[in-house]
Amino acid sequence: MRLSYLRALPRPDFLSRLGRYEFALLGALCAVAAIVLVFGLMTEEVLEGDTGGFDRVILLALRNPADLSDPIGPAWLERTAGDITALGGVPVLTLTCAVVVGFLLILRRRAMALLVLVSAGGGTLLSFTLKMFFERARPDLVPHGVEVFTSSFPSSHAMMSAMIYLTLGALLTRVLPELRVRAYVMIVSLLLTMLIGISRVYLGVHWPTDVLAGWIVGSAWAMFCATVAWWMQRRRR
Template identity: 30%
Template structure:
């Protein structure tokens, strides 16, 4: 019972935040494994991949096509470099030491998660959708979506900062909702442009949530542990 109580204590260095992070990470792994199994067997969510992709490709028209290109370019490698640099400057200028822990979480989550995604692509080696008149042609693998995982990691981190940073709940909920919308639109853009199947996008979102849970929880635990050590030194 003492162990359980310690894991559920909000202020403890190995308390509720660590439990919640571990639970989210394990849930993400379980969902990702289920989606990957569906893709391998062409069953479950993957059974609808071709139908959804064909429908979106057949109904592509302006101004939606230009909007989808905008979200795709924004979350490309070049776009993510710019976004991460801007966020890095923002966190560096926040009150310390909290700002630097968020900066560490940013450095670990977005670049690290994008590298993890490349590794997963080469593990599963799923071919991309093929159309007679493609809007976008890529030679790399499809599963999971790199643009979507980048958006999930970046906007998920910013939403976490907004929610945990204090302020009015309406503002925090609005910022979290805006970040979620950015992720969803990025995922839709990849399906719309014919670069990915819906299951690629879903797996990328789950992958991003799991990796983000690891990074944020790890940095939060490090911050709390150092704070506890400093407090013990002051009282000794």
């Protein structure tokens, strides 16, 4: 009787795995909370005007001192920046999400596909809400390289590219088999996010702190979605 009772008890290795699982989940949520805290601190500095000097120095450093309408570098670099910045626009991001959702549906990962849609929709709503709340004016030191319609803080291109590309990269690593392939996907996601944000400052349509804030919020959102995906995968197992 006592022997059968002992056999029914959970095995120690199961308990250790459960402990690691809970610790990892708590660590991921704490990391998201820490990133949100950094965004709050930066927002306070921006609203108080303490970042004005930093913003102006970076923005002017990317312009020809003799002609502020001319970004530094050859003409092809400005055209390239315009092409790169379009990768963070709503049409391209929507198309990218649609392609990835189709890919996940082919793999029969319906929950992951739904998570992509919820992540993209929720991220878009959050981006426009923050812009409407802060209503920071666009840079007026230099002419804008592309046409803009919304307020400046935080940068929706930087935020949405981080939200979409980093989230998609994290989700795809859940279904890709090889480590080097997963690493490649994440590196490409990070590079795309960084280049899009930098292009916004280079084209003069955002203050540097707009882009930094967009990266912070987008990274927090992507990390949260990746944590949810990991939790869903654990439950499925």
